[in-house]
Amino acid sequence: MQLGAGATALGVAGKVSILQPGRSWAVTGAVAPSDTVRFASIGTGVRGCEIMKTALSVPGTEIVATCDLYDGRLIAAQEVAQKQLPTTKDYRAILDRKDVDAVLVATPDHWHSRIVQDACAAGKDVYCEKPMTHKVEQGFAMIDAAQQHQRIVQVGSQRRSGIVWAKAREIYQSGYLGEVTAVEAWIDRNDASGAWVYPIPPDASEKTIDWNQFLGDAPRCSFDPARFFRWRCFTDYGEGLPGDLYVHMLTGILTITGLNQAPRRAFSAGGIFRWKEGRDVPDLIWTLYEYPDFRVGMRCNLNNESTDVTRVFGTKGTLEIKGGVLAVSPQKTEPQPEGYSIFGWPEKLRNEYLKEWRQQHPEPVPGKFSVADQLQTFAPPDGYDDQIDHMHNFMESVRTRRPSVEDPVFGNHTAIACHMANYSYFNKTVAVWDEGSKSIKG
Numbered sequence: 001m002q003l004g005a006g007a008t009a010l011g012v013a014g015k016v017s018i019l020q021p022g023r024s025w026a027v028t029g030a031v032a033p034s035d036t037v038r039f040a041s042i043g044t045g046v047r048g049c050e051i052m053k054t055a056l057s058v059p060g061t062e063i064v065a066t067c068d069l070y071d072g073r074l075i076a077a078q079e080v081a082q083k084q085l086p087t088t089k090d091y092r093a094i095l096d097r098k099d100v101d102a103v104l105v106a107t108p109d110h111w112h113s114r115i116v117q118d119a120c121a122a123g124k125d126v127y128c129e130k131p132m133t134h135k136v137e138q139g140f141a142m143i144d145a146a147q148q149h150q151r152i153v154q155v156g157s158q159r160r161s162g163i164v165w166a167k168a169r170e171i172y173q174s175g176y177l178g179e180v181t182a183v184e185a186w187i188d189r190n191d192a193s194g195a196w197v198y199p200i201p202p203d204a205s206e207k208t209i210d211w212n213q214f215l216g217d218a219p220r221c222s223f224d225p226a227r228f229f230r231w232r233c234f235t236d237y238g239e240g241l242p243g244d245l246y247v248h249m250l251t252g253i254l255t256i257t258g259l260n261q262a263p264r265r266a267f268s269a270g271g272i273f274r275w276k277e278g279r280d281v282p283d284l285i286w287t288l289y290e291y292p293d294f295r296v297g298m299r300c301n302l303n304n305e306s307t308d309v310t311r312v313f314g315t316k317g318t319l320e321i322k323g324g325v326l327a328v329s330p331q332k333t334e335p336q337p338e339g340y341s342i343f344g345w346p347e348k349l350r351n352e353y354l355k356e357w358r359q360q361h362p363e364p365v366p367g368k369f370s371v372a373d374q375l376q377t378f379a380p381p382d383g384y385d386d387q388i389d390h391m392h393n394f395m396e397s398v399r400t401r402r403p404s405v406e407d408p409v410f411g412n413h414t415a416i417a418c419h420m421a422n423y424s425y426f427n428k429t430v431a432v433w434d435e436g437s438k439s440i441k442g
C-alpha cells in the first residue's frame, strides 16, 4: 500500500485507502478549438498567479489578457503565462474584450462583488476567489447578477471539489456516523507570513501602483503599501481570519453535511494578542455557530501552529480530516451494563443487576462484532491538489453550462457565516441571521 504524502507526514498507521482522483486528473490531449475557454485574469497577486497556472493546466484553456494594479504583478502574470499578454490596470478594459469567455477574479475581497457583477453584465463567466463577499448585502446582488445574465459563477473554495471531502460526504450520507450533533475545526499558524505580514516589494510606490483604484469604494486614505500588500489585516478590504480561513472550513463542513444555508447564530471571542503592527482584525478568533441540527466550534489562531483539523462527532462514529487525510472510527455502541451508579448499591443488588443484565444480553459470539476499534483512513494520492479539480469543474461548467459546483448561493452562505463571526467579535454580541430581512441582527 502506497501512502499519500499527507498520510506519511502524519505518521498514519493501520489500514489506509488511497482515494482515486477525479476525472480531471485523467484528462489529457487536444480539445477542439471550438471548446477552448479563453480567459483573462483580474488580480494577479499570489493567488491570481496560482489559479492562472492551474487554469492553464486544464486542457483546452487559453489566457488572452491580464489586469492588475501593480506593475510587478503584471510582469509576474506574464511570467506565469510564459508569454506577452495585453495588460491593463482597469478591469473594465478586460470586460470589453470580445475574445474573453471567462474571467478569474483574485483581487482583495472588497473588489469581488463589483467585478463579478460587471463581468456577468458583460456576458463573462466568472471564477471568483473566496470569500465571495466583503459585506452581506453584496452576496444577494451577485446572485441576482449571475441569474439575470445567465452566467456561470463559481466561488473559489477548493474543498468543494476535493476528493477527501467528497469521501467524507459519502461516509456522512451512509449513516455510519449516526446522529451528528457537533463539529469542530481549526486552522492555526505561527509565523509572520501566516499572519499576513508579507514583505513589501522595494519598487512599491504610487508610480507602480494604482492606489486610487485599489481603494475602490473603501474609505479614502493616503498611499500605504502595507494596506496594499497586507490588505487582509484591515477590515476596509478583507474580513480577517473568518474571510481568509473560516471560509475554507465552512465550505468543507457544509460539503460533508450537505447543508446549504447560513448559520442561525454565531458567537465569537478573540483579540489582537501578538501581531500589533497596525492591523485592526484579531490574531485569534474563536466562534461557536448554531446550525439547525448541529453546533460548530471553529477557531483560527495566529499564535500557535498546529495541523488543520475538521472533526465531525456522531453518536455512532467520529470523522476527522487532519492535514488533508480522512480518518473514521466507530464509537463503542454495543450494549454495556451500567457501570457507574451501581457501585453505590449494596453488593448483593449489584450482582443481581449484573446477572440479570447478562441474561438479557448474551455474550457476543467471538468474531461476530465488534468493529469498535477499527480505524479506517483515506488519503489522497501523492501530489493531489483539490484546486485542480475545482478549476476543472469551473471550465467544464463554462463549456457545458452545467451548474457550477460552488455557485453564488452556496458561496454566499459561507460568506455570511464569516460576516456573522466578525459581527459578533466587533459588536461583542451574539450575531443572529435574519432570513426575512437578509441581514445580521445583534
Ligand SMILES: NC(=O)c1ccc[n+]([C@@H]2O[C@H](COP(=O)([O-])OP(=O)(O)OC[C@H]3O[C@@H](n4cnc5c(N)ncnc54)[C@H](O)[C@@H]3O)[C@@H](O)[C@H]2O)c1
Binding pocket: 042, 043, 044, 045, 046, 047, 048, 067, 068, 069, 070, 073, 089, 091, 106, 107, 108, 109, 111, 129, 130, 131, 156, 157, 158, 213, 214, 228, 229, 231, 243, 244
Ligand atoms: N482559495 C484559496 O485557497 C485562496 C488562497 C489565497 C488567496 N485567496 C483569495 O484570493 C484573493 C487574492 O488574494 P492574494 O493573496 O492573491 O492577494 P494579493 O494581494 O497577493 O493579490 C491581489 C491583487 O489584486 C490586485 N487588485 C486589487 N484591486 C484590483 C482591481 N480593482 N482590479 C484589478 N486588480 C486589483 C492587486 O494589485 C494585487 O496584485 C483574495 O480574495 C483571497 O481571499 C484564496
